[in-house]
Amino acid sequence: MHKLYPEKLLNIITTDALEEKLVASFRKYGASGYTILRAQGEGSSGVRSDMTGFDANIMIKVIMPPDRLDAMLDSLERKINKGYHLTVFIVDVGVLSPEKFDERMR
Amino acid sequence: MHKLYPEKLLNIITTDALEEKLVASFRKYGASGYTILRAQGEGSSGVRSDMTGFDANIMIKVIMPPDRLDAMLDSLERKINKGYHLTVFIVDVGVLSPEKFDERMR
Amino acid sequence: MHKLYPEKLLNIITTDALEEKLVASFRKYGASGYTILRAQGEGSSGVRSDMTGFDANIMIKVIMPPDRLDAMLDSLERKINKGYHLTVFIVDVGVLSPEKFDERMR
């Protein structure tokens, strides 16, 4: 069997207007990278699925070493408390080589 | 460490023709929201990746309290038994505040 | 409670130039299907988010029986060792009917 190393996969669903800001904070809290998917959806702030290209949803995925996750989540929680609509969830994942996710983005 | 609360993430991959119908059932079975991603793919019903914009795939994500999942899955299973092509899988996730996912969509 | 059967969800994030090649290997290693999402991102090989439609990222999802995963991962590891930029992670998922994922793609 292949040995898999545990990492945390952080998922954030929110408006694309927050993209730059969130990317800045991934950098700050030591992520090695991130992936963004375009999405539409519905939640407590109503439908966000105009798909007109203005004001769309994004879903962001960040794989992080478990020990860096906490500070990142604190930052996200502060944003949520200020009223930003972030749907956040964490998934346990296994990766082939954990070193890849230890290197910080420049 | 941040305390994370367990929720279930329901994933459905299917044709976009079913979008409205599925959203209606998320509402019925008490989801607090949903997120839709456009996709292409291949499976038992052949390739679905024309990417012409007609007849495309979607991937839907619904975070649900574990106790509401069962009825939702029953409904999906009924659909599958009728012949609808739904690829369904469930992932355990952790969230910051479970209350958000208890509120039902209007 | 609904009985869920365990499967492995393989995730790969990479350039869309590798799409055909990867799909060929999914077929070879006995996947029953796959799903592709278009993405943008950043990692060790810099930003990949021009969104010009040339040279974009994709995120691929493949649900596989646990016993077929190993050979698949070996193949991916060989690719990574050759220098291909693949971000790979595995998630434990539950499915309604495991037989669906046992059938190999034609």
Added chain:
Amino acid sequence: MPSLSNLLLPAVLFFVLGVIARIVKSDLRFPPDLAKVLSIYLLMAIGLHGGQALAQANLLIALSSVMWALIMGFTLPIIGYLILLASKRVGLLDAAAISAHYGSVSAGTFLTAIAYLDNAGIEHEKYPLIMLAIMETPAIVVGLLLAAKARQTIAARANKAGNTIDTTEVVSVPEDDEGDANNFSHLLRDALTNGSVIILIGSMIIGAIAIPSGMQKLTPFVDDIFMGVLCLFLFEMGHVAGRRLGDLRQVGFLLALFGIFMPVMGGILGVYIGTYALNFSIGGVTLVAVLAASASYIAVPPAMRLAVPEANPSYYLTLSLGITFPFNVIVGIPLFHKLAQLIAV
């Protein structure tokens, strides 16, 4: 010879280029949704055009066109269904889903035919445009009816065989726990408010009622660039059709033959209806034939996914997109034109 001049139309050549790109395994990829944008444009343009002309239409001929469109839309799938049953190549539900496609129409083929006539300097009536819009719906309805019939037959057979299959699951159009899910009236409404129908009918009405000075400002958009957009659209559709062509071995020779027989049979029927029942000119007759001959690959497939989920989409997509569509674009149009000429004499 009409067939050759057809092949030298830029639109047809681009269609062929798309197919070739697939055959040589080019990495050519069209952005997602480009075809959808182009088809919205094409339907708008053709609708506005037709609407202007139809503002002075003869109501009687218009009604008669609608009636014949309905007749063709209902009859062709039934003929197709019976043939498929006789062939014993596919199951009952597959037969229902496949044949529904042939009652409907392909706007891409229709527009190519218009380009063909335009280029040959042949006039045509605008009534076939109404027929184009009308024919989206009945095919879907008859597909549902055939599927319901098929489910009954399957249930009956199962009962006879003493089989314990749950007949409530198969007898009727499957009733969802969400209530309305795929009941008949719901699907009928879907068929009537289908996106393409809305664009086409809506644009025709706008073309008919908008003030002329406003319409004139639309000419460069609606007329001048039309042919170019059609080329691009057919380029991509050729590419899509090319991929389905690769699935040919999956459907088998006999089924593939069905994909050629149906348009030929439909085309002949259309020529007769256009000539004798509708009294159209040769251009108009050719268009009626193309309507009868062409199979839908836009509106009907998703409708069948919903209404006949048990059917295998590979069958109907390969037939309508991979066989009938290329056949009509390359061979069918000049053939039906020739036929129209022959009969008119």
Added chain:
Amino acid sequence: MPSLSNLLLPAVLFFVLGVIARIVKSDLRFPPDLAKVLSIYLLMAIGLHGGQALAQANLLIALSSVMWALIMGFTLPIIGYLILLASKRVGLLDAAAISAHYGSVSAGTFLTAIAYLDNAGIEHEKYPLIMLAIMETPAIVVGLLLAAKARQTIAARANKAGNTIDTTEVVSVPEDDEGDANNFSHLLRDALTNGSVIILIGSMIIGAIAIPSGMQKLTPFVDDIFMGVLCLFLFEMGHVAGRRLGDLRQVGFLLALFGIFMPVMGGILGVYIGTYALNFSIGGVTLVAVLAASASYIAVPPAMRLAVPEANPSYYLTLSLGITFPFNVIVGIPLFHKLAQLIAV
């Protein structure tokens, strides 16, 4: 009667068609980003056009237009805010976010007005184009200021009530741990370098400085197909507005009324400013009125999501997109034109 001829403009008819498609629950769907592409084109085209004309502009009138644009952009949201407070229908922060939208403008409405004037053969000054570009920014700024004010009031009330709410969270524009996050200067820069502003101002400058022979080659792209693209854009925007219309019951009758009152009030103000302060022709006055009357649904919503995250987007989107936009397109434009005529006499 101007109002009727407005409704027979193809662009307006397509807007209505989009709304209807939603009402009949058609499965019509526009591809993601189509509206964005179309709006990039429309801003480019209108900017190039305006730039050419403005190359010979009178600097004094231009400056005066800018000044009045700023005045309207700052005043209208404040009026709106006070009315909303008085109505007691929404919270303070919602009131701030909603009213910000009314200081800004809707390019879609503005372009429909230009189509309307064009069609009626009415000339108009090009200065309103500069005003269109200018008015994107002040509304966002005043929205921020109102929200800051609202947060102070909320904190003060909480203190009075002996409540233990953490006032540092509400007193100021929320300060992020990422430092600059939503501080004022950051958001101001965002407003000034907003994508639409860049395209519009950039195209105007290019239109003004590019060599004439080069500009001439752009005419077919910029002029000829403009009306058609506008139709397609309004078709989709009608479809989007139609969905918001469905959210009407969520906002309630009184708030919906606000969505009609604001454009009427703004339009009247605009007519006066255009006539007496700027001395424009009837065409120009109509455009100024449309600028004042229209509410943003492109630039301001995302800005408010960032700056006033506490506000409920359903309110401001439904008002600006579902009520004010259709009202202006269908009723407002001919109404303001009529007013401009009345006052000019």
Added chain:
Amino acid sequence: MPSLSNLLLPAVLFFVLGVIARIVKSDLRFPPDLAKVLSIYLLMAIGLHGGQALAQANLLIALSSVMWALIMGFTLPIIGYLILLASKRVGLLDAAAISAHYGSVSAGTFLTAIAYLDNAGIEHEKYPLIMLAIMETPAIVVGLLLAAKARQTIAARANKAGNTIDTTEVVSVPEDDEGDANNFSHLLRDALTNGSVIILIGSMIIGAIAIPSGMQKLTPFVDDIFMGVLCLFLFEMGHVAGRRLGDLRQVGFLLALFGIFMPVMGGILGVYIGTYALNFSIGGVTLVAVLAASASYIAVPPAMRLAVPEANPSYYLTLSLGITFPFNVIVGIPLFHKLAQLIAV
């Protein structure tokens, strides 16, 4: 002065606007795939155009153009590779991947040059169009060969150093377990059936063989709106290039210099080949120079990702997209035109 008039071309101004939007950190965002759609259109249009002209081409000149295109495509990357090795700024595999880009071409730059010539009223031969299509392929091939060479050198060095690196991994083009994965013939086929090549060559053939009356109907689409679409394309590409410009510090000064040296050197070579070997007019010579000077940022980057995965994409993307592309659009084109004039005298 040619250089100034170049800067006042709308297409070039939009390119600059795109760069500026990035510099001022505007939130301007182009929808995904817009650039791809525009480039499909541009290649179609230019191909149809060229094909019509080439129908009456002189076969000898055509063949000679193809030959010189191949020579340039093979020679330029080798020169670039040697220079990069001498500079010792990047590893061997990076050098191989970077230099491959300079044997290929940038359609965006080429089209800007055509706009430049058009605007100055300078005629040009159509043969450079064939060269444009031809030059996509050899650069990719030579890139592969250089990378194979580089891997051998690395392996040899490792052996000398007594290093235990697994040489089977580096000696040859990496052989995949999927067999054909990146072997040479596979990649060659990819290069030959590259999407852009298919569109360009396909459209040229269609332009040459389609019936004239059909081609005429395409004129508004292919000719009239061409310049406007080019402006929009360059606007977005300026925006993309602007982001890469920001990565300049990552590549370093010397490497950046390489991104300017290569087009200058290539341009001079192209002027000589165009003048003395091909006997083209000043317009044609300018285009040949632009072909030699420009670097690919569409076809080659993904090919290098596959064929030389060890190389860092930041290097080659920043050089070709962030330095060479803007240099050619703004400085190179008028410069090469001037040179062509000087030598022609």
